[in-house]
Amino acid sequence: MLNNIKVIAFDADDTLWVNETYFREAEHQFAKLLSKYETENKIDQELFKKEIENLRLYGYGIKGFVLSMIESALELSNYQIPQKSIEAILDIGKDMLEKPIELLDGVEEVLQALQNKFKLIVATKGDLLDQERKLEKSNLSKYFHHIEVMSDKKVKDYQKLIQHLDIEPSQLLMIGNSLKSDVLPLIKVGATAVHVPFHTTWAHEEVSIDEFSKKAYYTLANIKDVLQLV
Incomplete structure (x- = not known):
């Protein structure tokens, strides 16, 4: 005692x-969005590196995670990713923020x-x-x-x-x-x-x-x- x-x-x-489960789901959705550019494993690795790199700027949380996804998407696609895909990334983040x-x-x-x-x-x-x-x-x-x-x-x-x-x-x-x-x-x-x-x-x-x-x-x-x- x-x-x-x-x-x-x-x-x-x-x-x-529950929280981390939603991040794993979001990472999977993000990898599907970028599947024409890289493998899911490579996308996961690059996103994680970007998150760690950005911690000092954005801190912890969903908003920083979304910004890291956008940066990763631009770099992994060699800045060719369509605007609609950027919008889809923003929607992933909004969905996370609205989870029950x-x-x-x-x-x-x-x-x-x-x-x-x-x-x-x-x-x-x-x-x-x-x-x-x-x-x-x-x-x-x-x-x-x-x-x-x-x-x-x-x-x-x-x-x-x-x-x-x-x-x-x-x-x-x-x-x-x-x-x-x-x-x-x-x-x-x-x-x-x-x-x-x-x-x-x-x-x-x-x-x-x-x-x-x-x-x-x-x-x-x-x-x-x-x-x-x-």
């Missing part, structure tokens, strides 16, 4: 609701059980407008004290969050699906982390971890198991 926790932070995408919110199993049950015992917050990366929209559509806003949309989730970002919350690092529990973003930085700042894996992970979030790190956080098969920790 964790007895010192005051604040529980939840990642949003693929922790509270599909909560993951056990999420609301956990939030209901914890809301009167701890300060609950959302700590997520991504586009502010999009994340606020998803939170509103999810009907989960009532459980959270506030939402933190972070430009990144590195040690310095969590240190800033802890300072803003006016708590000790040991009083923060972070729950998320990404080892890179939601777990390993928390270990380094002295907070507690819970890893709830999602079946699909963006390549940029994949990391290899040593045996020491594995002992420093909790891994749960379902978010409902958090209730046994706190």
Whole structure:
């Protein structure tokens, strides 16, 4: 049991609701659009490289993803891609932004059980407008004290969050699906982390971890198991 926790932070995408699945579907649609220019595997590789290259400019989220798709389409087609195809790429992005919110199993049950015992917050990366929209559509806003949309989730970002919350690092529990973003930085700042894996992970979030790190956080098969920790 964790007895010192005051604040529980939840990642949003693929922790509270489905997200990465829609990116995989969009990548497949994009590859079909460009199939006359390259193989799907090559298109996927080039799009990923473009996304990583653009992170410093666009940050995380669907809008940056759409801009990276457009840039990749222009380059892969040697700037021959028809205007209609550019319009189709924009439509892929709009469709992603309008997806219904599909909560993951056990999420609301956990939030209901914890809301009167701890300060609950959302700590997520991504586009502010999009994340606020998803939170509103999810009907989960009532459980959270506030939402933190972070430009990144590195040690310095969590240190800033802890300072803003006016708590000790040991009083923060972070729950998320990404080892890179939601777990390993928390270990380094002295907070507690819970890893709830999602079946699909963006390549940029994949990391290899040593045996020491594995002992420093909790891994749960379902978010409902958090209730046994706190």
